Amino acid sequence: MHYWSDGLEQLEPYVPGEQPRVAGLIKLNTNENPYGPAPEAVQAMAQVAQQGLQLYPDPASQALCEAVARHHAKQGIDSAQVFAGNGSDEVLAHAFRAFFVRAGRSLLMPDISYSFYEVYARLFGIPARQVPLRADWRIGVEDYLAVDPAQCAGVVIANPNAPTGMALSLADIERLLEHFTQQVVLIDEAYVDFGAESALALVQRYPQLLVVHTLSKSRALAGLRVGLAFGQAGLIDGLRRVKDSFNSYPLGRLAQAGAQAAYEHHAYYERTIGQVVASREALAQALQQRGFEVLPSKANFLFARHPQHAGADLHAQLRERRVLVRHFRKPRLQDFLRITIGTPQQCQALLHALDAILQQG
Ligand SMILES: *Cc1c(COP(=O)(O)O)cnc(C)c1O
Secondary structure, three states, X not given: OOOOOOOHHHOOOOOOOOOOOOOOOEEOOOOOOXXXXXXXXXXXXXXXXXXXXXXXXXXXXXXXXXXXXXXXXXXXXXXXXXXXXXXXXXXXXXXXXXXXXXXXXXXXXXXXXXXXXXXXXXXXXXXXXXXXXXXXOOOOHHHHHOOOHHHEEEEEEEOOOOOOOXXXXXXXXHHHHHHOOOOEEEEEOOOHHHOOOOXXXXXXXXXXXXXXXXXXXXXXXXXXXXXXXXOOHHHHHHHHHHHOOOOOOOOOHHHHHHHHHHHHOHHHHHHHHHHHHHHHHXXXXXXXXXXXXXXXXXXXXXXXXXXXXOHXXXXXXXXXXXXXXXXXXXXXXXXXXXXXXXXXXXXXXHHHHHHHHHHOO
């Protein structure tokens, strides 16, 4: 297309999971939270909608950042160490632009991880160096420690990783931080609330650590688009410079109010997160009983394969039975299904559909 900017043709955009336009599907494909947000968050947005929408929102989302800092006070987080953006995808994009564009250096990331990392690297012209997951699907921290840090623009890791769901320990994250000291180490904790250890506890000790959170998964606000970054003041300042060179108002008044209320009503989320974790353990067991290999997940999804059934076939047959799961057409991943943890009823419907499919042989 000759109107396009140079390089646009070569971009390979991220492909999000299907958002079906037909009703009645059991949607277990994009890791949304089946329980919905805290009622208080919805009320806060309804209230804000009644007044003030003619005015621009606070460009810094200060009240939200303060509520988030209060929630994480035990980790010593101060509101000056919190940055808010339009979904963590946007926060990640700003972080890539702010920290990883460094001449002659490449960005380290697992070869199997959240695929937006590769997309952003290409968008910003950052060479990516992909470190293969180990045969047991672990992120091999030892492989990162073998890389000369002087050649690295930074490190980006999802913990728990996607789509495996497997988590690194805090001790492993700390080994990375002791090795990579002159570049940003970004830990994307989109799923951390479902059972992994958060690196927020390390923010005060490591000036190069940036931790990214989202309200889309554990806080069930994917439709609102709110993401957060945590780091020492210098990193937050870098993010702010990029934001204010792109869009000063990434979060509208509704999003700021809803996100703030979500952080102020955590008891609801403790309950629903507990329900998701209980369903995950039950579903993992049920899948294993049906012959699936299930990777050990600390997230709100399972990554599983069946020795006798191709992932693409299972995916297609489940869809025919109105159950949507995610399948990746990549060499090491194509045998697997990524299954979001739904309500117990949704998990049951998935199992019924699978039983019917597996019985057909
Ligand atoms: C879902 C997800 C995100 C994106 O979250 P949004 O805040 O909805 O943009 C980022 N990273 C990982 C690993 C995710 O799974």
